[in-house]
Every structure is written in C-alpha cells, then in structure tokens.
Amino acid sequence: MKLRNMARLFALAAVCLLVICGIPEAGEAKETGRLTIRVKSSPDAVFETKLETLNKWFVNEIKKAPKQQTKAQPELPYGYVTLHGEQQDVAYVVSYALNLFDLERGVKVRLPQEAKEQLRATIQSLEEQHYGQAVTWKEASNIFPRMGFAEVVDIETGKTFNVQRRAGSQHADAQPLTAADTKTMKEIYQGKWSWKRRAVLVRVNGQTLAASMHGMPHGAGAIQNNDFPGHFCIHFKDSSTHRRKDADPAHDLMISKASGELISRLTQGTPEELMRLFATAINEQDEEIIKLLINRADSEAFHAFIQQRKQIEAVRLLQIDERAETQGSPFVYASSVELQLKLIGKREQVVQTTLHFMRGAPTGRWKLEAESLLTLFN
Secondary structure, eight states, X not given: OHHHHHHHHHHHTTOOOOOOOOOOOTTOOOEEEEEEEEEOSSTTXXXXXXXXXXXXXXXXXXXXXXXXXXXXXXXXXXXXXXXXESSOEXXXXXXXXXXXXXXXXXXXXXXXXXXXXXXXXXXXXXXXXXXXXXXXXXXXXXXXXXXXEEEEEETTTOOEEEEXXXXXXXXXXXXXXXXXXXXXXXXXXXTSOEEEEEEXXXXXXXXXXXXXXXXXXXXXXXXXXXXXXXXXXXXXXXXXXXXXXXXXXXXXXXXXXHHTOHHHHHHHOOHHHHHHHHXXXXXXXXXXXXXXXXXXXXXXXXXXXXXXXXXXXXXXXXXXXXXXXXXXXXXXXXXXXEEEEEETTSOOEEXXXXXXXXXXXXXXXXXEEHHHHGGGGO
C-alpha cells in the first residue's frame, strides 16, 4: 500500500520513479539518488520523453536486487534509465520483463516485484506523453481539417516543422509553411527528397496524433515562397493512397511506430504477418525495425545480414506457402516464399527460398532466423 501511495504522489507531482542499481565495486562513484528515465522509439532515437527524480530510498531498495554477469541484452528495449553519481553516471536498458541491463559492464539486475510495478507504471505514463493517438482517418480529418495548421514532429530525430493541410480526401495533402520549415523537413530526409515513409507526430488543436509521412514534393502547391514545389502526404490510421483503397502497408507500419503499438505487433504477430512487416521494413530502410524482427541468437549470421541487407534496393512478397513446416514443434516454423528482389546494381529477379522462424516458448514471439535470410544473397 505504501508503494502504491508513493507512486500516485510521484505521478501527481510529474516526477519519475526510476529503478536502477549497480554492482558494488571498490572505488565506484557514490550515488546521489538522482534518477532519470527515458522513453524513445528506438535505441538511436534523439527524440525522447524523460523525467527525473531524487529518491535515495528507492535507489537503495533496488541495490538489494540480485545481479548476474551476462552478455545478453534486451532485444525489445522498454525504456532507458540512468543513475547519476557524484563522479559518473550508470546507464541501464529496461527489458519488457522489467529487469535492468548495464550493457557496458555486462550486468543484469533482477528487480523485485514491487519495484517492477513502480517502473511499469512510470514507463506507461511516459509512453502516453511520448507517442501519438492512433485515431482513424475520419477522426483525424475532423481534428486536422482543410486549411488547418499543425506541427509535425519526426519521432526519431525530434526535428519539427509547421504545415498547412490544403487538400486530400483519402489522406492529408500538406505543405510546409515557410522556407525554414521546408529546410527542416529536407534535413529529416538527410538532404534528399524521398518517398520513404517516416513515423511522425502531428500536433494540432491541443492533440497529438500518430501519423506517417513521405518526403517527396509532388503535384500542386499553393503556399508562396516556401521553397517546396508541390505538396506531400500525411497518413493516419485507415487512410489510403490514390492507388489503392486499403491502407498502405508502409504508412501503416510507421503509424504503429508513432503510436507506440509497434512492439505489440512484433510480439503478437504470426510468422506470415511478420514476413510482410519485414519486407516493408526493408523497403523503408528502417534498420531498427529490421533488427527487432530477427533472432540474435546466432550473432554472426545476424550481423552478416544487417550488413548485407544494405544491398537490397527493394523486395516484394509474391507468395507465401500456407503449408508451413513445424516439425511437430510449437517452437519452429518454416515457410517457402517467392520474392521479387532487386539488389543494388543488379537486375530484378524472382527468388524462391525458405524462411525459418523460432520462438523460446509456446506463446513466445516469433523471430526470423538470420541464417535463412542470408540465402537471399546466394
């Protein structure tokens, strides 16, 4: 009861309770009790939501938790925490099992259940602030009407620019307001306009909406002197492109990322669904999503594929054999697939291969085996 009351008080005061501990060693910097917890969409994201607190009691409670040396690290980071010492800081990654990993020293901290519940509540509170609402296109069109203004935030870089929605019945056709806004938008795409989708937040009329945009000027544009030759598209849940009636898979994936729902899709997806997400992530060149889909148990094969996948210009799933091989086990899955594959500098070709999945428990998440992915380059 005491812990629940403390959590409620900290939340009301907008203060973060952070669970962190270190392995006691001779000469270790004295801890101050200052804690920081961060939530972000990927390990390398610049955009983050963080809160800090001073709570020596809580830090001392966590220091009592069992610790073990390990080379493992969370495949699905849940949050990031830092313990601020008088001379140095110690950084931890929080796993979805709510344990802490000091990657620098190779230490895993197993938190007590009460501490886990405190940490879970805090991270969930931060996620509500960090991600956008996954509203439908019908709802978004009312919140962000034609001629309305909004701020767009790239969820990876944190760069922001202002736009006006000028048109669009299946999605929002928008334009940067000024030349400075256009400059920022182009910086998000590393100085080169692109059709690649990116997860973004749209802040409009006091609400933050999960969305996806591409970065290619096209069609007509009515705003003068903004250095943007046309308009670009912003998609929301269930919106569609001009070429198809249903939602675009790439925009849909990025909306999941912007709303914080990506991890649920990865952990609950069937192998067939994950194959499609994988192909989409490859085409959008989102390396973090690609990494999350692959089993890292075979480290050599994992890193080999991450390097070689840069040769892939485009991939499209043509057919998935529904007669999957399970070898009578709930832990393995193998399916023959037909892919249309385009490698950089080579002709497009149709490739037939078998993709393998594994999971560690009958209800665990499926992960692609990196070794089977390497056959794409044979």
